[in-house]
Each structure stands twice: as C-alpha cells, then as structure tokens.
Amino acid sequence: MFNNSNKSIAFVINSLEGGGAERVICNLLRTMQDTFTSQKCKVYLLLLDDLPEEQQCPDYVEKVTLNAKGKLIPSYRQLSQWVKTTQPDLLVSFLTRSNVVSTIIGKRQNIPSVISERVNTSSHFATSRTGFISKFMVKAVYPKATCVVPVSQGVMQDLVDNYAVPAVKCSVMYNAYDQASLLEKSQITVNDLPQKTYCIGIGRLVANKNFTLMIKAFAKSDSQRDLVILGQGPDMPALKALAKEQGVESRVHLLGFRENPYPYLVNADYLVSTSNAEGFPNGIAEAMCLGKPVIATNCQSGPAEILTGDNNTRTESYLAAEHGVLCKVNDIDAVKSAINVMEEQGSIEKYQQKSQQRALDFSYQHMQATFSNVMNKALKKTEIKETTND
Known part of the structure; x- marks a missing residue:
C-alpha cells in the first residue's frame, strides 16, 4: 500500500488523444484515487501537447496542458519550467517523449522519476525513419530513471537486453481492466x-x-x-x-x-x-x-x-x-x-x-498494489539519497 502522505505527484503524457497509453493513464488515476485522496496527495496530469482529448481525466486530478506541438525540445523546456515552479515530489510518465524529458528533468532537479514503457522499443522503432535517434535516446536516458515500469515481461527483457536498463529498476505492471x-x-x-x-x-x-x-x-x-x-x-x-x-x-x-x-x-x-x-x-x-x-x-x-x-x-x-x-x-x-x-x-x-x-489475471487490485510499491520505492530512494547527502 502507498504510504507517503501529503506528496505531490505529477503524471506526464504527450496528450489524451485516443490510444492505449492514454486510456491506461486515466484508468490508473481512477484506480489510485482513493489511495491518493486518503493520503492527501496533490496529483497533476501534465499534457505536453494541446490536442483534442478522447480520454477523460478524473476530476480530483489537476490537469495542465502545455503546447509543445509534438517536439522534444519544447517539451523539455515547458515541462522543466513547470517542474521548477511547482516542485512535485515525484514524476510519473508514459510514452517515449514524455519518458525522456521527465527522466532528464528529474535528474537535473533531483526529483525521482518513474517511467512507464508501453511498447517493445526495438520492434516499435524498427521501421521508423527516426527510429535510430529514438532508440539512441532511450538507451542514453532510460537507465537514469529511478524506476521503470514495463507493461509486460517481454518489454522488460527488451529494455534490459538492448537498452542498458538495470533489471533491478524494473517492475512489470500489467494493464488492468474493469x-x-x-x-x-x-x-x-x-x-x-x-x-x-x-x-x-x-x-x-x-x-x-x-x-x-x-x-x-x-x-x-x-x-x-x-x-x-x-x-x-x-x-x-x-x-x-x-x-x-x-x-x-x-x-x-x-x-x-x-x-x-x-x-x-x-x-x-x-x-x-x-x-x-x-x-x-x-x-x-x-x-x-x-x-x-x-x-x-x-x-x-x-x-x-x-x-x-x-x-x-x-x-x-x-x-x-x-x-x-x-x-x-x-x-x-x-x-x-x-x-x-x-x-x-x-x-x-x-x-x-x-x-x-x-x-482474471488482469485485475485493478494487482495494478494498484504494483504501482503503489513502485512509488514507495522511488520516493524511498530519494529520501535515502537526501539523508546520505546531509
């Protein structure tokens, strides 16, 4: 169970256009609502792009829409400024662009980052014209995240074998369905x-x-x-x-x-x-x-x-x-x-x-328990680091 009260948590995704990752992040926010509200956590959802929304963000979440227009550098600059001003305790991101900028910002501003990888990276970028650059960025940045949440064992294996992500940082979390x-x-x-x-x-x-x-x-x-x-x-x-x-x-x-x-x-x-x-x-x-x-x-x-x-x-x-x-x-x-x-x-x-x-293997109870453990782990690592620095 999540046991960090009064924390501020910023979820980050490219947009809420129709798609699997967008649906999952909204479902996860709904699943975690009772936990977050009982712990008096402040929860944000940052959208990097200002696009039509197919998915509905829960009312208890404060939604912030940026306007990076699908570009990496504007995504980094705009999100970095928001994080610097708001100073959340934890960054949680979905999708490659969001994961890359959130991890870099987290490292530079000493905020733990949890990144969720939704696809098999090697296969996903295999036929893309910009796939080489995307894979390079994943290999350079993903290992620096505090915790990595692959959506399946196969996605985890790809990240460990091909992108230098330490297995110890990974926690597989299957999607859950109502x-x-x-x-x-x-x-x-x-x-x-x-x-x-x-x-x-x-x-x-x-x-x-x-x-x-x-x-x-x-x-x-x-x-x-x-x-x-x-x-x-x-x-x-x-x-x-x-x-x-x-x-x-x-x-x-x-x-x-x-x-x-x-x-x-x-x-x-x-x-x-x-x-x-x-x-x-x-x-x-x-x-x-x-x-x-x-x-x-x-x-x-x-x-x-x-x-x-x-x-x-x-x-x-x-x-x-x-x-x-x-x-x-x-x-x-x-x-x-x-x-x-x-x-x-x-x-x-x-x-x-x-x-x-x-x-029956894809329950909300399992998703909630896994994600709570990941957040506890990420926040604890930062607390240990701060104590060591003191």
Missing part, C-alpha cells in the same frame, strides 16, 4: 453491425498493426464470416482497395474509429490481431475480458505472454495455445491457418472459456 464496465459498455445498441456473423480487428490503421496481412489471410481462409475492422488512420484507402483486390470487398467492413468499440467486439465471434509489434495489447486483453477467443501474431511483446503464459514461446507457423491461437509474425499462411483452426467445430466455445479464465 470487466463489469466493459460488459456494460458492450450492451449499448449500435446500428451498423454486419448482418452476418463476423470476426473483428481493432487498432489504428498504420503499417505496424498490419491490417494488410489480416485482410489477405482472411481472404485466403476457409471462413464464411465477415470481417469488421475498427480504427482510423492513413492506411484506410489502401485497405479498402486491398479488400476489393482480394475479392472480399463485400465481407470486409472498415467502420472507422469508434469511441465505444465494445458492442462490436462482444458481438464478434473472435478477435484477430496481426500487429508487428506491441507492448501489452489492450485489445487482446479486453476481448478476453468479454469472453472472446483470440488469434494473434507472436510479435514482441505481449501476445505470447497472454496466450501461453511465456513470452519466449516460438511459433514456426501457428500454435493452438493454452489461451488462444498464436501465429508467426507477418506470415499470411500462418494467420490463414489460425483462422481455419478457430473455424473448426467447438473451437470458439473452447477458447471462450479459456479467455474468461485468463482475464
């Missing part, structure tokens, strides 16, 4: 569900999510279902053209972004995820909370850890695993075969039960 709330949201009526049974994919329409692979594998599979894809992004026109080219234009429904995706998810027969890289895939965990079977590519990191319990699981093609079907990354035939396995008689019912069992 199953009752998800179920309630899933019961809201929507009017654009397909008439036929369908499987579903959810995520931003960008290269890293590899919806191109999903559509190609779906077109080659034996499935008679439709495919619903929820998400917005630059790949939308190309994906529509691809569905037409593959002869499944009438069966692939690209519905765009939905603030509430859960009615579409709960009415699907199963979820398909074909990402090239993840941190801890919220879409997979949320599908399992709603009892949906899952097919996922074995990308770094998260899917194998969720579906098999072991992040080091290898897949030559596809694997009908303990909690879902895992397939090789960027392999059309593997995903096609995984879809065919899920279409076999009894598979959907079997994996519905498996998903419900696995979902």
